[in-house]
Amino acid sequence: MAHSENTAPRCVGCGIPLQSENKEVAGYVPEASLEKEEAICQRCFRIKHYNEASSVTVDQDEFLKLLGSIASTDSLVVHIVDLFDFEGSIISGLQRFIGNNPVLLVVNKMDLLPRVTNWNRLKNWVQKQAKVNGLKVEDVVLCSAQRNIGFDRVVEAILTLRGKRDVYVVGATNVGKSTLINRLISDFSDLKRELTVSRYPGTTLDAVNIPMDDGKSIIDTPGIVYPSRLTELVVRKDLAKVMPDKPLKPMTYQLNPQQTLFFGSLVRFDFIEGERQSFTAYVASELKIHRTKLERADELYAEHRGVMLSPPDLADLETLPAWTRHRLRIDSGSSQDIFISGLGWIQANGTSGATVDVYAPRGVKVMLRDSML
Incomplete structure (x- = not known):
């Protein structure tokens, strides 16, 4: 009717x-x-x-308008990021939009890292990288939504930091935001009460307003889409091959200069100059890595892209932007990762420095950072 x-x-x-x-x-x-x-x-x-939170998404401009409305409130902002894609999922400049409201940084997917990881060192690394991205955080909590690890600590931190404030939950797509929201609903909200939805000015999408038992609300904002993440560019069927859901199995390659690694047909890594050294790839185990000599790399790619070098297959490869070359110089004596948003990272293990070229679809974030591990 x-x-x-x-x-x-x-x-x-x-x-x-x-x-x-x-x-x-x-x-x-x-x-x-x-x-x-x-x-x-x-x-x-x-x-x-x-207990299913909606997974609404919104583009960057609309999301920034929405963020700007938080500045005039008295709230706790819970920013959830993906440890596997840290620089790709952190909201740079968040502080400019939310005013003086405190930020709790919830770092999801800790289950992907080796069990022997020094978690205190990792937490310090996260705090340092957050600062580099202009974020002033009250606390950092590591967790795993998939394995339900560390969520008690998230809830405790929210209880400690929020006082009598509303709680805004913000994050990019595919970082585990809806799992966190579902847990917050069960911990803070009387499910007999119905939900309300508030519409933000200037947006066509709704934020879900979940009433808490004390009369305040948890506000679930739409997930921001960052086209600088490879995971936003690949077709849905290839997502599982680039987004790991099991602990990473680091792959170490002893490379001479003038050698190349292909990560399917998605990314190419050339070791241009430097002494023979090892590079460790932290990527999904389903992603096939092929090694060749630099002089053969163009020919290998032309013959085998989308077939032996996959994902993606040949048809889906045509939908991706053309590769852009990024030349990176790793200083001698430094411990650095080559970070490729949505694919993972390659840790440079040599101490004598190196020059590398990374080819990735245009727009994908590629950068050097201090080594995570």
Whole structure:
């Protein structure tokens, strides 16, 4: 049954006009539920009964408008980032938009790192990198959404830092934000209460407003899409091959200068100059790595791209931007990673320095950083 927006019954959870014509549009309910006295839309229903937070995404400009509205509130901002794609998922300049509100940095996917990792050293590394990105954080908590490790510490940190404030949860896509939100719903919210949705000015997407037991709210903001991450460019079927869900198995290669590594057909790594040394790749184990001599690299790529050198396959390779070359110089005596957003990183293990070229799809973030491990 069709209603105009003014006469349509509204969701008792979020207040949006209800409709039964299109499942993909906000406010959908099955037609049989439309005439119920206290109908709730499918999204509120799923959050309430299945503890499923929505995974709404938004582009950078809309997201920045939304962030700007946080400055005028008195809130705790929980910024969740992906440890595997740290520089690709951190929101640079977050502080400029949220004013003086405190930030809790929640670093997800700690389960991907080796068990022998020195977690205190890693936490110090995160704090240093956050500072490099202009972020002043009250605390850093490492966790794993997938393995449910460290979430008690996240909840404790939120309790300690929020006082009587609202809690805004912000983050990029695929960082584990919805898992965190679901946990916060179960810890802070009485699920008998319905949800409300607030619409931010200038955006066409909704932020989910989850009432807490003390009358304040957890605000789940849409996930920001960063096209500088390789994971935003590859086709869906290849995501599992570049986004690891099991602990990383580092692959170490002893390379002479003038040798090349291909990471499928996604990224090429050339060791240009330096003494013979080892490089350790921290990438998903499903991603095939091929080594060759630099003089043969162009020919190998021309003959085998999208087939032996995959992912992606030949058809999907055509959808990716052309490669851009990044020349990086690793200083002697330094301990550095070559970070490729969405693919992982290559740790340079030599102490004598090196010059390398990285070819990645145009726009993908490639940079040197202090070694994580």
